[in-house]
Amino acid sequence: MMALSxxxxxxxxxxxxxxxxxxxxxxxxxxxxxEYSDVKAIEELAKESDVLTYEFENVDLNALKDVADKxxxxxxxxxxxxxxxxxxxxxxxxxxxxxxxxxxxVKNMADLKAAIKKIGYNCVLKTCEGxxxxxGQEVLKSDADLENNEHIKEILAxxxxxxEGWVPFxxxxxxxxxxxxxxxxxxxxxxxNYNAEEILHISIVPARVSKKIxxxxxxxxxxxxxxxxxRGILGVELFIxxxxxxxxxxxxxxxxxxxxxxxxxxxxxxxxVHDRAICNWPLPKIKLLSKVVMINVLGQHVAGVRKIIPxxxxxxxxxxxxxxxxxxxxxxxxxxxxxxIEKTLQEINxxxxxxxxxx
Ligand code: AMP
Numbered sequence: 001m002m003a004l005s006x007x008x009x010x011x012x013x014x015x016x017x018x019x020x021x022x023x024x025x026x027x028x029x030x031x032x033x034x035e036y037s038d039v040k041a042i043e044e045l046a047k048e049s050d051v052l053t054y055e056f057e058n059v060d061l062n063a064l065k066d067v068a069d070k071x072x073x074x075x076x077x078x079x080x081x082x083x084x085x086x087x088x089x090x091x092x093x094x095x096x097x098x099x100x101x102x103x104x105x106v107k108n109m110a111d112l113k114a115a116i117k118k119i120g121y122n123c124v125l126k127t128c129e130g131x132x133x134x135x136g137q138e139v140l141k142s143d144a145d146l147e148n149n150e151h152i153k154e155i156l157a158x159x160x161x162x163x164e165g166w167v168p169f170x171x172x173x174x175x176x177x178x179x180x181x182x183x184x185x186x187x188x189x190x191x192x193n194y195n196a197e198e199i200l201h202i203s204i205v206p207a208r209v210s211k212k213i214x215x216x217x218x219x220x221x222x223x224x225x226x227x228x229x230x231r232g233i234l235g236v237e238l239f240i241x242x243x244x245x246x247x248x249x250x251x252x253x254x255x256x257x258x259x260x261x262x263x264x265x266x267x268x269x270x271x272x273v274h275d276r277a278i279c280n281w282p283l284p285k286i287k288l289l290s291k292v293v294m295i296n297v298l299g300q301h302v303a304g305v306r307k308i309i310p311x312x313x314x315x316x317x318x319x320x321x322x323x324x325x326x327x328x329x330x331x332x333x334x335x336x337x338x339x340x341i342e343k344t345l346q347e348i349n350x351x352x353x354x355x356x357x358x359x
Contacts, residue, residue, distance in 0.1 A: 015031050178283060
């Protein structure tokens, strides 16, 4: 999607991805097929490019550092250094004045037990690096969950970990924010998000929260963009509590699944704004043109969604062109512009394609 937006703007795109004919490779001018840690391939990419961008936090930091003096990497390596490691990210968020879940670093079982004593149940153990969509996490509710728990051992074996207190949030939300070198900071509308098995299921925009909370969420995103000297786009994931407190859950240094609604629903979408920001084009004020619901199409939804296309003239179907359909793999999404969010959610529920119902 980032490549498509770049192409509309007249840019040429080369992508590096280990899967031949990957989704981006299908629309880019060229694909280099290589691992994200392949220094030689990253050097080749740098040599052929004017500007290098990453849209994935598991890119090899050292490989990126190696080429940062040979090609422009507007997002820089510090953004990746902070956001690819949960503990560094939480420390940064606190230093920027944001509220987060209580957390402690954990390296082994003794640390874990000591951390649980301080934080208490319920809590969640997470790997510091490499986790996504709930991978590398274990929710702990009592001492019984610690006994003979192979998953905990696996998580601890990966290296640095973090224990977080469980946040009894009322709503999960997210805000996309961007910044260019001139310091222009467009902030996107607030998205209300629902997960199924820790994978984003539905985003509703604008989030159904009070104006005060809505404005506060956008202000937090703006503050983070300034504090991290952001270049490009950043996804800010939030927990909104009953008392109006907003905790920052995590940051994504790239376009984010919960921002896909912006392709149809905003004057400029998150990919346009990212491409503009890293090329130091001027950045627009973002306007929401319509209320919108975005729903993910995972492997198990593909057949149902394909079947329903003839009945849904007003649904925008996106298919990422991934070759292999797997359970819980993100294969595409559907965007529905609407005047009535509740009616649209009901329309989605009535298809019975998705097990998780949101009202
Ligand atoms: P993460 O990969 O850290 O974003 O976690 C995936 C999902 O798990 C989040 O979107 C939340 O729904 C849930 N989650 C993770 N950490 C916490 C927490 N400390 N408190 C409450 N829910 C959490």
